[in-house]
Amino acid sequence: MSEISSFNIYLYFSLLTLFSIYGPEKFFDEFWSPLIVHSPSGLVQGAREKGHQAFYGIPYALPPTGERRFRSPEPYPTPWKRTLQAGRSYPPACPQQLRSYFKSLLWDVEGNEDCLYLNIFSPDSASLQLSNESPPSQENLFPVMVWIHGGNFMSGTASDYESIYFMTKDIILVMISYRLGPLGFLNLGEEYARGNQGIEDQILALSWIQDNISSFGGDPQRVTIFGESSGAISVLHHMSVPMSKLLFQSAIIQSGSIYQPTIKETFMMEMHEAWIAEMGCIGVIDTQECIQKLPLAKIVNKNPFLSDCNLKKNGHPFPNPWFPVLEGSYLLKEVSAENKKSHAPRVMIGTTSNEGFLATSRFMLQNNYTEGFMSKWEECFKLNTAGDESYDLEPVMDYYFGSNKKPDFPSQVQNFSNLISDFWYNGPTFETVKEIANKGSPVYYYLYDHDGFLSMTDSLSRASYDYWKFIVRYAFGQESGKTNGASHADELPFLFREYPRNLLKRPVDEKMWRLMIDVWTNFATSGDPNGAKEGYNWKPVSHKNDYTYIVLKNGEIKFPSHGQMKEQRDRLKVWDSAIIKKRIIIK
The missing domain is CATH 3.40.50.1820 (Alpha/Beta hydrolase fold, catalytic domain)
Structure with a gap:
């Protein structure tokens, strides 16, 4: 066989292989019209x-x-x-x-x-x-x-x-x-x-x-x-850093706040020094x-656990010592009064209705988390108050658990989830909303409450070794630990289609992702989530309208009742706003 014939055969099979890998349309795009x-x-x-x-x-x-x-x-x-x-x-x-x-x-x-x-x-x-x-x-x-x-x-x-x-x-x-x-x-x-x-x-x-x-x-x-989550905290950092502010015009903050529980910078640096020692890099020449x-x-x-309070075995510590330090002060403070209006970004911000359930689900599924955490409940809690050891937990425990000062599982799952939701997400987010609105930025405040076919908690549960325990305890609701609402990160599949399309067969789920994309892209386009066509009548918050919010649920925008608003405010009153603001790390 001649060399030319051999080359032609080689070329033929090479092209055939590429054709089968890329498919006809992509094949011609890649090689003839890149x-x-x-x-x-x-x-x-x-x-x-x-x-x-x-x-x-x-x-x-x-x-x-x-x-x-x-x-x-x-x-x-x-x-x-x-x-x-x-x-x-x-x-x-x-x-x-x-x-x-x-x-x-x-x-x-x-x-x-x-x-x-x-x-x-x-x-x-x-x-x-x-x-x-x-x-x-x-x-x-x-x-x-x-x-x-x-x-x-x-x-x-x-x-x-x-x-x-x-x-x-x-x-x-x-x-x-x-x-x-x-x-x-x-x-x-x-x-x-x-x-x-x-x-x-x-x-x-x-x-x-x-x-x-x-x-x-x-x-x-x-x-x-x-x-x-931490991506939302990053967004808020960019709103606080002068070199970032001219790089964007609008911000969407989903389930995160710079007022979230954290540890003192001095304590954080101590942990980092301890980590260096664990690495064998203390006392060396360089x-x-x-x-x-x-x-x-x-x-x-190798992570420097702070105590036995870690919520994930061999995983993320609670709280996290690898956390950014805010270089500066509160939101928008660096912008001068005359330039504040032109530089202050438009903001859309919100949480899910049952944020704490993602953390609480670990207790439902593995009792050893419950025992380890609850045995040091107060210590674990105060680690997350920026080191304020004087904070009185009694009113908090009375409000969420009544006479049962230490929550037992699963009967108190929803109460504990409410506590985590308010302490870690709802309270800090509400403080952020007030902070931004009072400084002159338009703020659109939402609550995501869609109970989708698949939730983040479901995904973690099904991927765990306790799959069958999940089936009994949660899916069929055969114990009183079942909760309701959208957990942390539950909105993400309706923005990014994290699951195969055939898992979102319900018409209400398709309606929900279309609403989410409409609202998010309307806001990115004009700074107003309502859009020119839809007209959702969603107004930015202010102290005049009591920082009201809207509810995203079942593919619709709904407005909370007076009772829902009162319940949210009552739950947040239990938390001293001062302690929430103390959590922020200022370098």
């Missing part, structure tokens, strides 16, 4: 997907490895010389403890230190810069939404979330990854480890977006940052060199 965006940072080749374009793994910072480990991020050198291949796969997660039993059979840590990337998704209707010509005109640019994932500053990644729901709207969606745990928040008071590295990663990503997003069809003057050469698995898997 999607290449001309951005200020360089050429970026993405992928055409159903109804939208995707660009995965665009670097915004140099890999934080070697001498850059624990340090502030450094911008990725631009323009890059070659076309960046960004259309094939998600980038790695930042290092974190393994989230899957099956992964633990193969690896000792999840993710890679080379993780400072972002993903961009644009609908087919977006105007991309596909040549060296000038970028799309201003009137053709779409609003930009930047997602900051949650995970207690210790887990999660941008690649956990799907974009498909948002791609039904004229929105450019960006998802960013940032350093977590010790790698993102180790604070030794030194230049090589000063804390807030993860927050600085986010700021650098937002800066990259300002410089480049117009090439992907996005308007840098209409950027909304949004996040859930602490910086020691920590920068530590094995990655040792860094990720």
Whole structure:
């Protein structure tokens, strides 16, 4: 057989293999009409997907490895010389403890230190810069939404979330990854480890977006940052940091507040010093060199537990010592009076109706959590009051548990869930709403109360070793520990379709995700969640309307009754607002 014939056969089978892998449409797009965006940072080749374009793994910072480990991020050198291949796969997660039993059979840590990337998704209707010509005109640019994932500053990644729901709207969606745990928040008071590295990663990503997003069809003057849980706390940090404020115009804060329970900065630094000692880097000639050469698995898997109060065995401590420090003061304070109106971001903020149940479910499923936690109830509680040992727990216990001063399970599950909800989420969120509204920013306040087919608690329960216990205790309600409402993170599947579409068969669930996407994208587009067509009559809060809120439930926007409003206020009155404000960490 001639060499030419052999080559032709090889070429034929190679093309056939690629054709079968990519499918006919993507095959021709990839090899005959590639999607290449001309951005200020360089050429970026993405992928055409159903109804939208995707660009995965665009670097915004140099890999934080070697001498850059624990340090502030450094911008990725631009323009890059070659076309960046960004259309094939998600980038790695930042290092974190393994989230899957099956992964633990193969690896000792999840993710890679080379993780400072972002993903961009644009609908087919977006105007991309596909040549060296000038970028799309201003009137053709779409609003930009930047997602900051949650995970207690210790887990999660941008690649956990799907974009498909948002791609039904004229929105450019960006998802960013940032350093977590010790790698993102180790604070030794030194230049090589000063804390807030993860927050600085986010700021650098937002800066990259300002410089480049117009090439992907996005308007840098209409950027909304949004996040859930620790992602929401990150959003509030950016509202407080002068260098972040000009990088976005609107903010959506889902189940997070800088007034949430935490520990004193001095105590936090003591824990970080204790962690350094555990690493064997105390008393050495060069602490910086020691920590920068530590094995990655040792860094990720060794956590300085504060006590026996951790809610997750071999997992996240309670409270979390890897937490950002707010550099500055309260929200919007740095903006001068004359510029406050133009710089104050528009805000949408809210919680779920049963936030605490995600934590409480652990007690329902594994009694050893209950015994360990309740035996040191007061100690565990006061760890979360910024070190205020004088705080009187008696009124709190009386309100939530009556004569039963130590909650027993499962009969007191809902009461305990209410306590966690109010202490950790509802109280801090209400203080945040008042703080922002009183400083002149429009604030739209919501309560998510949709009881979806699948909840975050269901997912954790079904993935646990106590699956059958879950079936008996919770799914069939055969014990009195069953609760109602939406738990922490339950809204996420209705924004990002975390579950396969066939699991959301109920018409009310489809109606719910469509409402969520309408409200979220309306707000990103105009700063008003009502939209031009829908007219939900949702008004921003103020002290004049008693900081009222709306309820998102069953695909509809509802308004709380007077009784519901009173119940919320009564529950929050039990908490001294001063103690809530004391929780904030000021550097």
